[in-house]
Each structure stands twice: as structure tokens, then as C-alpha cells.
Amino acid sequence: MSTTPRTGLSRRALLAGAAASAVAALATATTRPASAITEASEAAADAAAGRRAPNILLILLDDLGSGELGSYGQRTIRTPVLDDLAAQGARFTQAYAAPSCAPTRASLLTGLHTGHATVKANSDAGKGLRAEDVTVGEVLRDAGYTTGIIGKWGLGPDNGDNPSHPNRQGFDHFFGYINQTHAHDYWPTYLWRDGAKVRFPENADADVTYATDLFTQEALDFIERNQDEPFFLNLAYTTPHAPNEIPSDAPYSDEDWPQGERNHAAQITHVDAEIGRVLSRLDELGLAGNTLVLVASDNGPHTAGANFEHVGSTLPHDPEFFDSNGPLRGVKFTVYEGGIRIPLIVRLPEALRADGGVAPGSVVHDPVAVWDFLPTFAEVAGAPVPPALDGISFVPALTGREQPAHDYLFWEHDRKDQAVRFGNWKAVRPKGGPVELYHLNQDAGESTDLAARHPALVRKAERLLADAVAGG
Secondary structure (H helix, E strand, O other): OOOOOOOOOOHHHHHHHHHHHHHHHHHHHHHOOHHHOOHHHHHHHHHHOOOOOOEEEEEEEOOOOOOOOHHHOOOOOOOHHHHHHHHHOEEEEEEEOOOOHHHHHHHHHHOOOOOOOOOOOHHHOOOOOOOOOOOHHHHHHHOOOEEEEEEEOOOOOOOOOOOOOHHHOOOOEEEEEOOOOHHHOOOOOEEEEOOEEEEOHHHOOOOOOOHHHHHHHHHHHHHHHOOOOOEEEEEEOOOOOOOOOOOOOOOOOOOOOOHHHHHHHHHHHHHHHHHHHHHHHHHHOOOHHHEEEEEEEOOOOOOOOOOEHHHOEOOOOOOOOOOOOOOOOOOOOOOOHHHHEEEEEEEOOHHHHHOOOOOOOEEEOOOEEHHHHHHHHHHHHOOOOOOOOOOOOOHHHHOOOOOOOOOOEEEEEOOOEEEEEEOOEEEEEOOOOOOEEEEOOOOOOOOOOOHHHOHHHHHHHHHHHHHHHOOO
């Protein structure tokens, strides 16, 4: 973790300072050994050679459990597109998010874990990001990328002009839900395109136009419109978040399951097919070889479904029905592994494959987190990284180099339960309770509390927990 102090500087001052540092690095690069040439100088060499920076496509699914994809062990729900993507790329086994939607999105955008990010809990979602927050959208837009987010923003009030609006946080194009609660409605009567509402009056009295399909079409249009220049697209589907609503429960219509479970499985298979449409468009336009593709979830599987009367759905869902968290303990809203460990699939562009990239079908065990996405994307784009991030680029893990380790990873739920991972040790501190200690390599299911046997490690965990929220 960076120890650079956080300041009151504006986002522009931070980015300008980072850019100046990159320029200074270029000026001194000739006096350094080849192994010390910075990523900034490599990016400048690429630019001088006329190479185009890779596109970046981040597909974020909502409440998809780590055990709900075939490539992660699911045997019932069909996910052929994402399973094939994992076969083409790399599958991470120890990728992490925050335990709920809004904190994950804020950490992903800013490179800060919940101890330091503006949005620390879902209850902060209505306020959203601050004007001074520096986002991955700004970092990549300043590096020459066209930036877009389609789907669930979920950070800020439901209006088209506020400091947390995507267009004021580095994104050239936005289509979807601004407000997190609005995103529960799969049959919306309106969505936002930038600062204006797009109406769907057919959904006022019937379930006609499904949001997931709208997001796919918008993504196809964005990619085609921006195919000639580098782009960054965050395609943030709301599937399979509750409520368990879907136009058709096929291909599970004949299964002898509760309706909520048929719908949940169909949500996942449906969005898998929609992702296939997006990946096919990259192929058709000749962009697949120069696009970094990542697919992740924003937290572990949900247990909701029977409490969404405000959007007309009361169908229950039980994550145990499909073993949605695999061997892990906990679900969404918990800081145990099942609540925070997520699927992460990455397919490399040709440039990274040529630079020692991992072989197709690889499995990567390095622990990474969504707050690592910003520095990772910045390195891929050759962009300066804002100072004082908690995130670390995981490009080394993708290109056969040694991956720098975090001093620790930190999670918090609703300013109550906390957890910290350091090495293979993980400490969980429920609010008001003692610290629990688990050795993840030997006990990924967090079944055996070793705190009484290792008091020195408990003391270390307590220090790290205090450090993680200092200055936040």
C-alpha cells in the first residue's frame, strides 16, 4: 500500500502532478539501466512507434457468486461464453471486491479500499463520489481514451447534474441507472443517457423492455462508434442482482425447481449470452486482438428476492440451491470469503500476450482486488497513476513477472464488521466481537478460528485494521 499522504489537492492537481512525474521519469530514463525504465517511457516508445493503446472492456456483473460459473465449478447453471473466455484467458482464484455494491464500485473507480474511499457502505450510495475524487475514467480519458459506462452507476442522487454523475467523473458517455435503488428495476420506465432521461413508457403497465438487453445494445453501439480510437468501457450489468426477474426462464423452464431459482439461473445464462454478443462484435470489427477484456462481480451471491415489492417481485432465492459461493463461508454483506471473493476472468490483448502473457486457460492465484483495477488499466494504457492509491497493478501477474504483494487487503461492511488479509492470514472482527483468525491456504472456508493459538498475529491484525481506516 502506498504511504503517500492524502491531501486536499484537487483531482486536476493530482493528475497534473502524476503526469509531471512521468515526464520527469522520461527525462532521466537514459541514465538508468534498461531494467529501470519506467512504464511511462515504454508507453512513450509505443506512441512513437505508432502503436495504438489497447482498448479496455470491463464487464461487471452484480451479485454473481464465485461458484456460479462453470469455469469455477458450477455444474447446473450454463455459462458457455464465460467458460470459453476463461479458456482463452486467465481465471483468478483469489480476486476480491467489497461485500456490497456501492463500496465496490467506488473502490473500483478510485483505487481505494473502503477504509479510504468516499463510499464505505451502501448507505453512502445516495451521496456518491466527491468532486475531488480521482477516477479511472479521468485517468484514462486524460491518456487519450474515449470513456464510457453503461448499466449501473449506483453512486449519487437520481438526477442528471450532480458532482457524482458519471459525466463529471471522467466518463464521456453514460447510459443506465444513476441511483442504486432505481437499479433494482429490470423493467424501468426511464434510464439516463448522460444528463437526460430516456423514457420506456411500455414498461409502465407491463414488463416489456428488459434493461440487460438495453445495456448490451448500447455497448454494441459504443464499440462500433469508437472503434477507431482507444476506448475504455465499463459495462455494468445489474444481472443477477435481485429481484429474480427475466423475460423467460428458458432453458430451465422444465426443471422441477422453485420459480425463483429457475429465474435466477436464467438470469445468469441470459447475461452470459449477452456478453457473447459483445465479444462477437469485437471479433467482427477486428478489435478482439487489441482489447483487454475483464469480467468480474461486485460481491458474493445474494440471498434476496422476496423483499422487492417496490418493483413488483417477491420471488425468493437461496444461494445454497446452486452452491453459489462454492466452498466459501458467507454471502453478500459479509466480510467472510463468500461475501467478498469474486470470479475474475481476464483475456489479454496481443501486446500483453507477446510480453510474456499467461497462456490461455491459465489459473492465477495471486490475491488481487477491484481497487487494483485503476493502476492496472493505467499501466496498460501508459497513463500516470494518481498518488496514494491502495491498489497495485496486476499486469505483472498477467505477463509472467512476479506480482507485487499488498501489505494487506481490507474490507468493511456497513461500518460494522471488518476484515484484513495479510499474506495467507485473514482476520475477521465482527462488530463488538473479538478478532477471529484464519489461515486461508489451509482453510479457505474459514471454519477453524486460530486466534487463541496466535496472539501475536491477532495483535498485528488489530494494528492493520486501525491503519486501514486511518485518514479515511
